[in-house]
């Protein structure tokens with residue numbers, strides 16, 4: 001008999017199998033679903049940072065069920081993503097999210113040679129953003145040459161992967177230098193992490209913290225906490241440096257202390273209680289990181305917290321109806337800017353929920369390494 005996680009994972013595979021045709025017919029990379037339709041990215045077309053999560057979902061289900069329909073859909077979108085190499089101007093440090101989970105997953109699961117080359121291409125673009133003053137530049141606006149963000153901890157996996165693939169330590173060196181800077185400059189004494197730190201691009205000296213997608217300067221944007229939690233866990237798995245594990249556990253303790261009684265996750269752990277603002281993507285990402293931490297440390301409290309988060313999502317915020325293309329509801333892109341979605345279904349929320357379910361079922365192909 002299937003347990004509740006196995007049942008949810010296979011039910012999700014069935015739901016997304018039927019959602020492939022509408023996405024392919026629209027010719028888009030699904031970003032979110034509303035009113036029975038897939039909707040593409042809000043900004044930058046196929047170069048928007050979230051484009052890898054739809055193929056990543058397809059690869060998760062392909063790994064689970066070996067249904068070629070998932071493989072074909074993943075490759076349809078990989079062609080759109082690799083087309084962005086020639087557009088170039090929208091690409092930023094999030095090439096890690098975009099290409100490791102799409103082309104990298106393809107290479108990992110099928111051995112496809114072109115997918116490996118495309119993933120190495122993305123890694124070279126990410127390495128090109130490394131400022132030897134000590135950090136990887138996040139975004140492209142001329143005023144943001146010194147900006148680094150906590151999310152980048154997730155993109156470092158692409159660099160570690162490239163060093164293993166090429167037997168060339170350049171990529172991993174850059175990843176470790178960036179992780180060390182993040183450890184030093186982003187982690188706060190209470191175990192929370194800043195979202196954006198600006199450095200002097202000439203000297204690498206810290207200039208200031210900026211408010212980001214959370215409530216305000218100095219608060220705790222929950223998705224940023226989740227990126228830090230999972231990102232430092234992955235850095236530990238890649239670099240075997242106990243300082244990264246320690247950082248991941250500090251962030252995890254703070255995150256676990258803020259899980260709501262219903263298992264859902266507020267958009268910012270310091271947000272005012274005058275208006276409900278939930279971001280379930282943060283909870284799904286954190287569940288994935290906590291599951292990895294539980295395996296590394298053999299500490300059952302991490303698995304228990306991951307289960308609390310996933311149970312909350314399954315109980316309150318999964319829309320299994322046929323009238324909704326995607327699954328996870330109450331995803332919020334940013335506390336103040338609703339242009340990318342507030343309290344709606346967003347595809348990368350679906351991705352991390354499915355990855356968390358796969359981990360709980362012992363079926364995760366681990367696309368991050």
Ligand code: GLY
Nearest residue numbers: 049151213223333
């Ligand atoms: N990496 C950007 C975000 O989490 O919205």
